[in-house]
Amino acid sequence: MSSESESAIVSWENHHFYKNCLDVMRIAGQHIGMDPNVYQRLSKPRRVLYVSIPVRMDDGSIKVFDGFRVHHNTTLGPAKGGIRYHPEVNLAETSALSMLMTLKNSLVKLPLGGAKGGIRCDPNKMSRREKQSLTRRYTSEVFMLIGPDKDIPAPDIGTDAQTMAWVMDTYSSHLGYAVPGVVTGKPIEIGGSLGRVDATGRGVVYTVVEAAKRLNMEIGESTTVAVQGFGNVGYYSAKIISGLGCKVVAVSDVSGGVYNSRGLDINAARTWLNEHRSFDGFPGGDKITNNELLELKVDVLIPAALSEQITKENADRVKCRILAEGANGPTTIEANEILNDKGIFTIPDILANSGGVIVSYFEWVQGMQSFFWSEKDVNNKLWEIISHAFSRVYDFHQAKKIDMRLSAFAVSIEHLSKAMLARGFFP
Numbered sequence: 001m002s003s004e005s006e007s008a009i010v011s012w013e014n015h016h017f018y019k020n021c022l023d024v025m026r027i028a029g030q031h032i033g034m035d036p037n038v039y040q041r042l043s044k045p046r047r048v049l050y051v052s053i054p055v056r057m058d059d060g061s062i063k064v065f066d067g068f069r070v071h072h073n074t075t076l077g078p079a080k081g082g083i084r085y086h087p088e089v090n091l092a093e094t095s096a097l098s099m100l101m102t103l104k105n106s107l108v109k110l111p112l113g114g115a116k117g118g119i120r121c122d123p124n125k126m127s128r129r130e131k132q133s134l135t136r137r138y139t140s141e142v143f144m145l146i147g148p149d150k151d152i153p154a155p156d157i158g159t160d161a162q163t164m165a166w167v168m169d170t171y172s173s174h175l176g177y178a179v180p181g182v183v184t185g186k187p188i189e190i191g192g193s194l195g196r197v198d199a200t201g202r203g204v205v206y207t208v209v210e211a212a213k214r215l216n217m218e219i220g221e222s223t224t225v226a227v228q229g230f231g232n233v234g235y236y237s238a239k240i241i242s243g244l245g246c247k248v249v250a251v252s253d254v255s256g257g258v259y260n261s262r263g264l265d266i267n268a269a270r271t272w273l274n275e276h277r278s279f280d281g282f283p284g285g286d287k288i289t290n291n292e293l294l295e296l297k298v299d300v301l302i303p304a305a306l307s308e309q310i311t312k313e314n315a316d317r318v319k320c321r322i323l324a325e326g327a328n329g330p331t332t333i334e335a336n337e338i339l340n341d342k343g344i345f346t347i348p349d350i351l352a353n354s355g356g357v358i359v360s361y362f363e364w365v366q367g368m369q370s371f372f373w374s375e376k377d378v379n380n381k382l383w384e385i386i387s388h389a390f391s392r393v394y395d396f397h398q399a400k401k402i403d404m405r406l407s408a409f410a411v412s413i414e415h416l417s418k419a420m421l422a423r424g425f426f427p
């Protein structure tokens with residue numbers, strides 16, 4: 001096995017992020033008297049598929065990429081979760097992310113299980129043709145796992161509506177007819193849902209509004225916001241929250257960020273990033289590093305990039321009032337403790353970023369019925385589900401005097417456990 005593949009096939013047994021998710025699940029489980037057999041079952045993914053993906057690169061050479069598809073749990077319905085293209089993708093991280101998908105779907109009571117997929121690659125260094133070949137071959141290799149009744153992928157870091165269109169087309173070509181329900185987050189023209197592209201960011205903002213109500217905090221001109229990551233989740237979170245009148249004072253991407261105490265023009269920042277591929281030279285603000293952004297004194301901090309960004313090393317310097325986790329797993333369990341001690345109100349990932357999978361679920365339902373909803377209907381239904389989930393988590397947090405993360409995990413596990421125990425297991 002090449003050393004590259006060895007780095008990809010990392011066991012979850014000793015992986016920090018995987019163990020972090022397990023620890024939160026175990027501790028949260030204690031608050032609902034979780035059945036130890038349920039914990040045992042949930043502590044490992046149901047199935048994992050490793051695939052090697054040969055791609056002819058533009059220079060004529062063939063490069064073989066490592067990829068995965070993991071089903072964590074399918075008790076509640078077909079597996080559901082994104083596909084990530086990133087150089088650090090590995091089996092343990094993909095498995096941890098699939099576990100978070102199980103818990104997220106259960107928390108918002110969707111009839112879906114948890115999955116995740118990924119390819120270890122750098123999409124920023126690949127041409128459109130190379131990415132298309134990579135996506136089509138990956139789809140072909142994971143064909144036996146995916147399908148509208150089995151496992152429905154969606155975009156994640158490094159993938160977008162175009163990627164989903166290629167997955168859908170490849171899957172449909174194998175079967176000989178169009179199967180829009182095999183993916184969500186696809187373009188509107190081939191069965192995508194209105195409101196899906198901004199759904200995760202919109203959901204993040206909806207949960208911030210709910211949190212602010214509970215904390216008697218104003219959401220408006222006096223509210224300052226910083227957003228780490230300016231892709232799908234970061235950009236739409238920033239855009240939607242600035243639409244509520246809030247001042248987004250800092251945004252960033254992988255190359256660093258920009259800061260302006262008077263508030264940034266989000267559309268101008270987006271246009272600049274599209275044209276220049278980094279915030280360097282952006283005239284609307286001053287340069288800032290990703291670490292500095294996380295430590296700004298703001299009302300709302302939205303990490304919307306990678307996992308494990310707020311750790312025991314920097315948690316003490318985080319100064320926001322509300323931490324809304326747009327990304328999956330941005331805060332380590334050790335950092336969570338420090339943030340609690342500082343009185344920071346955290347809206348955990350499985351709640352804050354659940355808007356994406358909620359509207360993905362709507363897209364799947366619309367596709368199965370071939371009956372499409374208006375954007376207003378989509379956003380209203382998203383609001384209904386996410387604000388209801390927020391209330392359940394908040395009430396449990398108040399009743400049990402535990403933090404919002406443990407509360408969200410506990411509320412989710414309670415629902416899932418009942419379903420698992422009702423179904424039992426085979427044989």
Ligand code: NAD
Binds near residue numbers: 231
């Ligand atoms: P994306 O690829 O559209 O954007 C990722 C952003 O993060 C980019 O701006 C990139 O430059 C930035 N980034 C990458 N590495 C970074 C680093 N080291 N430091 C700072 N910024 C960095 O991805 P996305 O879909 O917006 O996903 C972002 C996060 O949100 C991920 O954790 C993902 O799992 C989570 N999420 C996404 C969705 C969705 O619907 N897309 C749903 C739920 C959760």
